[in-house]
Each structure stands twice: as C-alpha cells, then as structure tokens.
Amino acid sequence: MANPNIVNVANIYGKTAGLVITTTNSAIVSNTTGSGKILKINSLIVANVNGTASADVTVDVFKAQTTSYRVAYTIAVPADATLVVLSKDSSIYLEENDSLRIQASANSYLEAVCSYEEIS
Numbered sequence: 001m002a003n004p005n006i007v008n009v010a011n012i013y014g015k016t017a018g019l020v021i022t023t024t025n026s027a028i029v030s031n032t033t034g035s036g037k038i039l040k041i042n043s044l045i046v047a048n049v050n051g052t053a054s055a056d057v058t059v060d061v062f063k064a065q066t067t068s069y070r071v072a073y074t075i076a077v078p079a080d081a082t083l084v085v086l087s088k089d090s091s092i093y094l095e096e097n098d099s100l101r102i103q104a105s106a107n108s109y110l111e112a113v114c115s116y117e118e119i120s
Helices: none
Strands: 013-023 027-031 039-046 054-061 067-077 082-086 093-095 098-102 109-119
Touching: 013 027, 013 098, 027 039, 027 093, 027 109, 039 054, 039 067, 039 098, 054 082, 067 082, 093 098, 098 109
Parallel strands: none
Antiparallel strands: 013 109, 027 098, 039 082, 039 093, 039 109, 054 067, 054 098
C-alpha cells in the first residue's frame, strides 16, 4: 500500500522526532517501504544552540530514496535563534519510501524538532 486513502483511516498517531543536525544529509523522519502508512509533517523547527555563530540549514524531501526536492535551502539561523521551516499552514506528506532530511553548514550548531502524524 504505497499511498493509503486518508479519508477512511483506522489510526492516527501523533509523534515527535528530534535530531542534532550535522554537515551530512540525515533523515529526521522516514516512511519505510511497505509501511502501509502516510506521514503528515505538521511542523519542523530548527534551533541554533551555538551562542556565537550562525549556521545554514537545508531541508529536503527525499522521494523514493532517489530524488530530493528542497523545502529550504541554505537559510541562515542566527546564534540563539529559531527557524520554523514547516508549520500547519505548510504541512507536507511523506509517502512510503520517502524521507524528510536535514543538513547544516556546521556540525552540532543546529537541532531540529519535527512533529508529525502517522496515518494508517
């Protein structure tokens, strides 16, 4: 079931994921192949925990583990500041075999929190 019909769902589970962002593109949320689920990303918040330096963040949707589509590209997050990349006003869905990935310009300057719904 690659893309379940979300009109007749049996289960909706609220979830939250966190990630210390590095210079390597890493998935904060993934929907595995054959899961029978769709993931609705409600919010993605990036915080700069470095007290003195800015860092850039790039976020993409990695479709079918082959093609990336950027949601945000090298956006500066100032020291001690927060960036809302996605919110309820701009939610997105991850189908099976899709991931939401994040990369930073500096290791461990940025942390991310993602709120999402697992729908099946």
